[in-house]
Amino acid sequence: MNYTANSSRYKHNHFRRCGESGLDLPLITLGLWKHFGGKNLNIESKKIIFRAFDRGVTHFDLANNYGIPFGTAEINFGKLISTQLKKYRNELIISTKAGYDMWPGPYGNWSSKKYLVSSLDQSLKKLKLDYVDIFYSHRFDPNTPLAETADALSQVIRQGKALYVGISSYSPKKTIEMDKLLLERGVKCLIHQPSYSMINRWIEKDLLKTISKLGIGCIAFSPLAQGMLSNKYINKIPANSRANENKSLKKQMLTDSYKDKVTNLDLIAKKRNQSLTQMALSWVLRKKEITSALIGVRTVNQLNECLDSLNNLNFSTKELKLIDKFAKEENINLWSASSKH
Numbered sequence: 083m084n085y086t087a088n089s090s091r092y093k094h095n096h097f098r099r100c101g102e103s104g105l106d107l108p109l110i111t112l113g114l115w116k117h118f119g120g121k122n123l124n125i126e127s128k129k130i131i132f133r134a135f136d137r138g139v140t141h142f143d144l145a146n147n148y149g150i151p152f153g154t155a156e157i158n159f160g161k162l163i164s165t166q167l168k169k170y171r172n173e174l175i176i177s178t179k180a181g182y183d184m185w186p187g188p189y190g191n192w193s194s195k196k197y198l199v200s201s202l203d204q205s206l207k208k209l210k211l212d213y214v215d216i217f218y219s220h221r222f223d224p225n226t227p228l229a230e231t232a233d234a235l236s237q238v239i240r241q242g243k244a245l246y247v248g249i250s251s252y253s254p255k256k257t258i259e260m261d262k263l264l265l266e267r268g269v270k271c272l273i274h275q276p277s278y279s280m281i282n283r284w285i286e287k288d289l290l291k292t293i294s295k296l297g298i299g300c301i302a303f304s305p306l307a308q309g310m311l312s313n314k315y316i317n318k319i320p321a322n323s324r325a326n327e328n329k330s331l332k333k334q335m336l337t338d339s340y341k342d343k344v345t346n347l348d349l350i351a352k353k354r355n356q357s358l359t360q361m362a363l364s365w366v367l368r369k370k371e372i373t374s375a376l377i378g379v380r381t382v383n384q385l386n387e388c389l390d391s392l393n394n395l396n397f398s399t400k401e402l403k404l405i406d407k408f409a410k411e412e413n414i415n416l417w418s419a420s421s422k423h
């Protein structure tokens with residue numbers, strides 16, 4: 083199949099400026115954590131990538147270890163970016179990260195300079211790229227001096243291997259420290275990538291204020307709480323669903339208190355003529371500090387439904403108050419350890 087992008091892909095201009103940088107990001111970014119690994123991209127996953135770009139999604143989020151086995155999402159995406167998407171490289175923002183388990187031994191995990199720099203070299207080979215647009219420290223490493231991680235991030239910028247750098251799941255305190263360390267090295271931290279959704283609201287306490295003050299953008303990952311913010315789990319666990327896989331979304335996370343919240347939120351969404359999934363995305367984007375909502379999808383239909391959330395981004399004060407009654411913590415933040423420091 084020879085792919086040509088839809089000529090009206092920028093018609094809606096759904097972009098937002100990333101912090102105080104010069105970079106615009108699409109309001110919705112596609113993440114390749116699940117469904118894009120394996121020996122080859124399956125046909126649906128390939129269609130998802132093309133459809134996303136056809137609808138103005140210019141930003142694709144990866145990490146060194148995405149896909150099973152680890153790294154196969156980058157390899158598969160690399161096959162597309164070096165062929166059918168090659169002519170669109172200048173229209174694309176491609177992000178990758180290092181910080182979690184990737185290869186055996188002491189240099190294949192956490193945030194030493196040795197790990198981060200060699201991981202990015204490996205990612206560039208897999209992606210068949212000369213540079214990535216954004217390179218992240220995937221999590222805070224309590225056993226590595228932050229200055230060493232900052233050294234690694236500033237080095238890859240100087241070497242032209244990344245255009246911008248970011249951090250993921252860092253606490254407000256460590257974000258301030260990292261921003262300062264990077265500035266001392268002549269580099270600005272572009273973006274923070276925390277988890278955030280209607281049932282995981284930790285960033286509202288301090289992090290949003292902190293990044294706003296520092297002029298750092300914010301891309302919120304798992305805005306659908308891995309699919310929990312849809313109505314599909316109210317009565318059953320569908321066969322083709324993340325909860326049924328019982329890995330990162332464990333069946334026991336679907337508690338009665340969760341189902342009660344989601345049932346009520348679903349009713350509010352219906353009154354807005356949105357699905358709960360759509361309302362969950364519009365809700366994350368209601369905050370001006372949020373540059374982009376970083377979603378995952380397993381089908382083109384899911385992608386289309388998510389992108390249609392952008393048709394209704396406004397909330398009345400009354401709606402927001404009502405949503406607040408049910409949009410409460412469910413203790414589902416699997417990434418919280420990183421932001422405890």
Ligand SMILES: NC(=O)c1ccc[n+]([C@@H]2O[C@H](COP(=O)([O-])OP(=O)(O)OC[C@H]3O[C@@H](n4cnc5c(N)ncnc54)[C@H](OP(=O)(O)O)[C@@H]3O)[C@@H](O)[C@H]2O)c1
Pocket residue numbers: 112113114115116143144220250251275303304305306307308309310312314322323324325359376377378379380383384385387388417
């Ligand atoms: N920085 C980090 O540490 C970190 C951690 C996690 C993720 N991320 C990034 O964030 C991205 C998104 O994470 P995520 O996949 O957890 O995000 P998410 O958008 O909260 O959840 C995605 C899941 O929601 C379900 N879904 C999506 N659209 C739907 C629809 N229209 N109707 C019903 N269900 C729908 C699908 O579940 P089913 O599979 O059940 O169909 C999909 O797999 C990742 O790909 C990755 O790039 C970063």
